[in-house]
Amino acid sequence: MTQPPRRRMTARAIADELRAQIRNHALKPGDTLPTSRELAAQFDVTPKTVGAGIDILKAEGLVIGEQGGRRRVRADRPIVWNLTRFERGSRRDSAAGDDWSTAIRDAGREPAQHVTVHLAPADRRIASWLQIPEGTEVAQRVRLRTVDGQPYQLATSSFPMAIAEGTPLLEERDVSMPGGILASIGHPQHKVKDEISIRMPDPKETEELQLPPGTPVAEHVRIGYGDSGPVRVMVTIAPGDRHRLVYELEV
Template identity: 45%
Template sequence: MAKQTPRYHAIADDLRLRIDRGELAPGQKLPTEEELTTQYEVSRNTARLALGRLTEEGLIVSAQGRGSFVRERYTPAVWNWSVLESRSAHEANHTAGDQWASLIVENGNTPRQDVSVSIRRPSVEVATQLGLDPATALAVVRERVRYVDDEPYALADSFFPEELVRGTALMLPDDVSAPGGVLASAGLIQVRYEDEITVRMPTRDEMERLALPAATPVAVHRRTGYDKDGKPLRVMITTLPGDRHVIRYDVSAD
């Protein structure tokens, strides 16, 4: 005997189809639980479960006392991480600010960054990547919230060995721009980097700082930059909401 599909699944399927077709547009309010009970002839709990299913799928968001709404859709920022921070890209960049800001401007949007700087002991993992003693070493940490048209799009935290950037512009809570990039502003030349990307659900702090709706995963991009002698110069950790970014790589088949 076939297992019967729960009634709230069918209601969620119907609402999802209406969202996919555009009958329920981004930002549009959904029927209330009471209206759904009448429309589908179900209990209020069944209607609540149907809305909860769509919330878990990231299709709708709920506002206390206001109801449920079709989730707004962001225009994704498209990144080619193969060339970001490359010297050739810096040489081709004639716009004030860093490459991130330049790309946003090229896309017709307005970038903004809130920058804070602190000196503190990094995590064991970051200290190890920087070749520092986790028990004693200090790092200069530049924390940035990056906005596109005043919407928070990403977190970008950079960790530098304190003794390496002491007294440089990287110690100031300002946007740093230099012909060779952020590292070049401190007289440091990055010749290669290693990337690591993980995907997970956000922490509570990340949800608040990025104004993330429920069921929004984030990609965490960790880039460690090295000089010509293999000395680590920086670890940059960028947290990218999954609904706002596309990451591309160009990889040779050789």
């Protein structure tokens, strides 16, 4: 009896097969995928179909492309970002690094922060968070945070000029002081409010954080309150593949 012809694999089916190999660690983080020609022979399809299947995995953030046409299983090492401990209680800021940098070093990783400072009118969101009129000038410290040389966070802190003027907040360098800069200049934070949203990055965030296609980000907003109202709002963009956000709450 004549056997019916074998059904040709689709790009989606190839993506499903490779995804399963990644999930069960037959293809491990950092492994190079077989070439398009090898996969085409394995699945009995054209290299074009293989490329379409791999593009699906790239969009899902499971595979990254490299120079020379190689494709590799993504091998990012996520950090645990404990937002309950971050900037709370007995801060670990010192001349060697702020609370964030200290936590990264404690995890056996190497942190760095690349800082730019500028003055800007407060947009609608910043004005709402800081409880000031829209368009009021604020000081902004923009920090590209790296771990082991790779971009991990883009953090923008905005301060009312009445707080920032004449202080280290306007210095374009990685400034850290025991207890935090705000406490050191006489404006300690007594409580914070967090807002977290998950979204796709904009083109600038994609470029600065070197995000592969299909990588979502968490936007973490922390508003710090002093004696008479907000003293700072920090908006941190954290790639979803490089972070585990942790909260510890008493119930």
